[in-house]
Amino acid sequence: MTMETVESQHDGSITASLTESKSAHMQTQTGQNSIPALAQVATIAETDESAESEGVIDSHKRREILSRRPSYRKILNELSSDVPGVPKIEEEKSEEEGTPPNIATMAVPTSIYQTSTGQYIAIAQGGTIQISNPGSDGVQGLQALTMTNSGAPPPGATIVQYAAQSADGTQQFFVPGSQVVVQAATGDMPTYQIRAPTAALPQGVVMAASPGSLHSPQQLAEEATRKRELRLMKNREAAKECRRRKKEYVKCLESRVAVLEVQNKKLIEELETLKDICSPKTD
DNA sequence: CTCCCAATGCGTCACGATGC
């Protein structure tokens, strides 16, 4: 296993090596995987000495020390401009921002909800549920469903499942008299829960406010909760995307290291050849 | 089989960067 240390300085901003500090445990990680994790910051490496002399630096102080770096997308795109073989990270269309335009075409929904997967669920009066997939470039568009309320749903939280893109297009929802549609799980087949508005929201849940004014303290609290859940959901997605970019960026750096190593080897060989030519031995 | 450890991924918080 190679212990590669990659230092690609763009304005002194990038340093990738195997010295990632996974957590505050600061467990020594020597010679791990072939993926050279990004060094969190150069200052982390300084803790070898400073930590002994000054003790543990609390996280807040450490954060102040941290120097910010450009986003991975920027860095990788810079690399790609330097090296033709390096793929670019596509600029994302800001499709998740705001309500997608196709929502506006819905038939007067009483409530609009957004799931953590970016889908929009609108419940109209009369029991019609409409699902919008903003990321599906309009192919799927809105999916109008009529609630079936088949039989008596189990008491308490009702699991709502729909099989996205099922063959026959049948997607069943159970919606009792509740007002909140929540997503209970992520994955290939999202699971939604309908809960009473007063129920504690699970993680990853977003409830959108129904149209109307919010004035009472309870409504303000609900609005604050809704905003928080929305922010958490967005940040959750952003973190996922950031990690994906980071992995892509590290892969890019690894491939670049490989290319440069080959080039370096060739240059060394070429140098040796030229040396032999210019200064032949006279034995 | 159980325990331990390292690796990995995820959610969240904090905060700088950026756009308005």
Add this chain to the structure above:
DNA sequence: GCATCGTGACGCATTGGGAG
């Protein structure tokens, strides 16, 4: 100035492999 985004840091859970 504020809202939003991107990302480092942290804590936690899960997983896989090795040792006993």
